[in-house]
Amino acid sequence: MAPTRKAANARAAKAAVQVAPEEVEAPFQKGLIPAPTPVCFLDEHGQRVEPVTDDYVAPSDTEALECYRRMVIGRRFDVQASALTRQGRLAVYPSSRGQEACQVGSVMKIREDDWFFPTYRDSVALVSRGIDPVEVLTLLRGDAHCGYDPMATHTAAQCTPLATQLLHAAGVAYGDARQGRDSVALAFIGDGASSEGDFHEALNFAAVFKAPVVFVVQNNGWAISVPLEKQTAAPSLAYKGIGYGVVCEQVDGNDALAVLAVVGKAVDWARSGKGPVLVELHTYRMEAHTNADDATRYRTADQVAPWLQKDPLERLETYLRSVGALDDELAESYAAEGERTAADLRDRMNAEVEPSPESLFENVYAAPTAQLVEQRSMVREEIEAERDAHASVTTGEDA
CATH class of the missing domain: 1.10.287 (Helix Hairpins)
Structure with missing residues (x-):
């Protein structure tokens, strides 16, 4: 190549990266790096604390109360679904007890016309999204690959293969953007799925094409029997987005206020055309991988015990009572609503199915x-x- 042409190319490349500071809109934290510790608004005892970063605004007490109501119903659904496996009504069920703040708080921040891509452990999120609980469990009952209409609900079928749904989410989000829609795709995965190639491919594609997708990693500490430290040496799974140019954040996933605040901002960021976001929610898998798993073979009760003190439901309830947004009468009404949901689910799941x-x-x-x-x-x-x-x-x- 001629020297003059090399010089011209060098000048062009230099001009391309020299952007005036006022034209650069900083992401959530500093550059792409997540907060040094998980963002939280409530400590383990449900007391209000100031987050490590001022990038986020705590949700209103009204929104937090609605999140609490859905979490109560979601946990009762989860308990009932686990019981149905013992009764032989479900072939398998992966409990999400302890992850209600992650699932409910996240889906509350998307619209009906936004797309949701769940994993096999996200049944509570589907119920919170308004999908019929019986239709949610149709897959796990073995009656069909999916019991609800994905197109009508804008909710993809629950995904058993790890991370494959992230590619679908990135593609759908990009396709909708190309067609002028302002919808967003919300995609869930677990910590184990972050080791899959599809995870990295989806992040790279979404970043390059600025697909409006929010990737949410529910880091519950275990990929079946494999602990997190056997999967990655990264200080946080959120850091995995930096190399792809994806805005990242890590959050205390058992703090519903923090989930609502951070995922809400991530959804707004993606919807405004600024590109994808990766959010890691730190939580814990309280139950076994599924009803077919024996978790005592690879972890002890002493490992689980500290997380019982970080229960997201009790944490949010303590806060709401402290600010006068929740009292005994209202709490009992939510519990009763959960019982009605469980009873209806039990009755309809006990009916024999005659598939055509x-x-x-x-x-x-x-x-x-x-x-x-x-x-x-x-x-x-x-x-x-x-x-x-x-x-x-x-x-x-x-x-």
Whole structure:
């Protein structure tokens, strides 16, 4: 390359990176780096504290009270779902007890037309989003791959493969932005999924194309039996976004006020066209990985005990009572609402399901292919032939 051309390219490159300070809008903290310690507004005893950064404004007591109501209902749902596994009504259930602030607080900050991409452990988030609890458990019951309509609810099917939904979230968010919509995609993963390649690919794509997506890592300390320290040497999973140019933050995930404040700002940031955000919520998996797991094989009760003192529900309740937003009468009404939800779920899940064989052909393609139509017709003819044969035998016996 000629010297003059090299010099011109060097000048152009230098000009491209020299942006006037007033034109640069600093992200949440300093540059892309998250706060040095998890952001929180409530200590372990439910007492109000000042966060380590002034980037966030605490939610109103009205919003916090609604979050508490949904968390109460969500925990009662979770307890009932766990009971249904013991009764044989569910094939498997991954409890999210202790992670209610993460799930409820996050989904409260998105709109109905925003997209939500959950994991298999986010049933409480789905219920809080307004999806029928029975439809939420249809997958875990084994009746269908998804019990609710993803298009109608703007909620993707619960994802069992780790981190694959993040690519979908980034793609949907980018596609909506290209079509002029101001919607945002909220995508959940666990700490174990941050070790998957899909996690890194999704962050990189979203950052390059400024896809309006908020990635939320519920760091509950365990990837089945693998503790966090066996997965990463990073000081926080939130730091994993820095290399991709993604704004990052870490939050006390058992503090509902902090979750509402930080995820709320992240959603606003993404919606305004500034790009994706990675939020790490520090929490703990109180129960086993699923009802089929024996957590005592890899952790002790002494490891769990300290987290019992950090219960997100008790923490928020203590705060709301201290500011006069919650009293015994209101708390009892929320508990009663949770009991009604659990009773309705129990009654409907105890009803036997008679799936139609023709349901095999539903939701395979947006428009059925010729082969699918032919196969469905063959099954329909077989069913009708068997029905006619049965009717003939019955008529003969009656005669």
